Amino acid sequence: MTITPTPPSTPSPTTASWEELVTAALLGTDRRTPPGGEPGPGAPAALLDAAAAETVRRRAGLRPARAARRPDPAPEDPRPPLPAAAARRLTTLLADRPGAAAGGRRGAAPDLMELLPQWLATANTRGFAAPPEALPALLDAARGRTDLRPAALRFAGPRALWLARLNPDWRFALRATPGGGSALPGPGAADRVRRLWDEGLFAERVALLASLRARDPAGARGLLASTWATERAEDRLMFLDSLRTGLAPADEPFLEQALADRSRNVRATAAELLSALPNSALAARMAARAVSCVSLDRAPDRPAIAVEAPHECDAGMERDGVVAKPPGGRGERSWWLGQLVEAAPLATWPARLGGRGPEGIVALPVADGWRGELHAAWCRAAVRQRDGAWARALLGAPTAPEAGGPGAVSLAERAKLLGTLRAGERADWVAGFIATHGLSEAFQLLGMCGVPWAPSLGRAVVDALDIARDAGSYPWSFSGVMGLAERCLDPAEADRLNGLLAIPDESEDASPGAGGYWAEAFQRLVTTLRLRAVMAEELAAG
DSSP, rough: OOEEEEEOOOOOTOOOOOHHHHHHHHOTTSSSSSTTOOSSHHHHOOOOOHHHHHHHHHHHHOOOOOOOOOOOOOOOOSSOOOOOHHHHHHHHHHHHOOOOOOOGGGOSSSSSSHHHHHHHHHHHHHHHHGGGHHHHHHHHHHHHHHGGGHHHHHHHHHHHHHHHOOOOTTTTHTTTSGHHHSSOOOOHHHHHHHHHHHHSOHHHHHHHHHHHHHHHHHHHHHHHHHHGGSSHHHHHHHHGGGGGGGGGGHHHHHHHHHHHHHHHHHHHHHHHHHHHHHTHHHHHHHHHHHHHTTEEESSSSSSSSEEESOOOOHHHHTTTTSSOOOOOTTHHHHHHHHHHHHHHHGHHHHHHHTTTHHHHHHHOBBGGGGGHHHHHHHHHHHHHHHHHHHHHHOOOOOSSSSSTTOOOSSSHHHHHHHSOOOOOHHHHHHHHHHHOOOOOTHHHTTTSSSSOOHHHHHHHHHHHHHHHHHHHGGGGGGGHHHHHHHSOOGGGGGGGGGGGSOOOOOTTSSOHHEEEHHHHHHHHHHHHHHHHHHHHHHHHHH
16 A cells, blocks of 8 residues: 655644754754753764654654556566676675775775776676666666766666666666667657657757667768757757767768858867768868968978968858867967868878878978977877878887877877777787886876787786886875776786785885885785686676
8 A cells, every 4th residue: 555645743842843853963962952852961862862753753644545556567678687696796896885994095905886887898798687686776876977877777778767767866767768768769660760859858869869870870860950950059069979970971961061050069060070081072171271281391401391371260261160269378370270280181191292101291390390280280180080000100109208209299199099099009009108108197098998908018017017116106196007907907917916915125215114005006906806807707607
């Protein structure tokens, strides 16, 4: 029988309201005497007694009500169940709460919450269904950590969406699913797609467009075009971004029309997408502008690149996505030049610069101090156009004295360039960088490498950590790298780390107690690696 609260009878003058009790608890009995109580050492106990009595009174003040309609049964999940050991492991991972050991130290115990994303990825790869009893805790974890949501909702399956309709705290799961958790309309359900597009919430429409784009790019583009003129500017921007998936020459006419959009941000996004199509009309226009600014000075002693930056940003340039007003501290001409070179196809430059390939072009000197601006623009172009040859040339050798290579201007640029390379090549480059320059600038680069790390990269990281330990500094400045190693180092490396678990002899100039902290950090690393190996075995048992 369902019951609903109803106002209780008028309380006696000595009955404290729940709000008064909560206020006294929040302020403390030293500052607020509990209602009906006396100040003094007995006030805290009196407050708890009053709260217990009020709780019973509130629960008793209910009366029967008409039963509501019973919810529809939860849908079936056809996927195979988790192996028993893996199900127990999931319960442990979800029950973990982040916290520090005494004195702010992490201790040697693994951080289980940081292992949950990896566990979910493996469980999803193997196609297991989530245990029904774990769904509430799984949804709570996803509510608190947005980075978990895609993997958690995939693992949770249709029953999580059924639960989300019954609990407002879990409504994010419905917003992340086209149709509010109902099945995505299939290829033969044009009417349902149209209705959801016309009547759905914004988040539902974004999810629908992304899903449709993945399976039917032309259909998604046509759906967007049908309501484009009536959409809000901020919505047009989000919808346009979905065209990145499966971007193809067939999208060019629609994107060309978007270049005339009222919103500057929409125009800029359309121009960025068009510049990623090397044979588009916009790419040709930008190439023509860029080559008029960059040429080869064929001096007899040493050829060099000559640069003549634009003197104005005309209406055509603005229509093609060039932002006329530079940010603070940037000159107009260098700002315009960078945008033109970034948007021009990289295939433009060999013919313009003496038939040289990317490495030869990057090695050329650049006159009048334009080298940094020109190379930075080529970096952005290589990332946008996913050009590995240009990325290698701009990165240079990882052992070069210049940690950034010949063209990259920041760690962020280097990390983006690495993203254009194959996983093995990326790992080898970062390993060489760490061997030469150490770990102080490697954190962002390590984040671009696949998991588990390749053997060469794992060895480079462990060797660099060992060197840092021997230097006698505290491990806290390397906590980010150590945390990545716990999640990304191949678990097979655990046995090789046994020699680092002992507390080393401290030199005279070492930080006091640093050896003990390092031993604790390596113990946590080894324990985490072995736990990851056990987790993988538990999931493989199914």
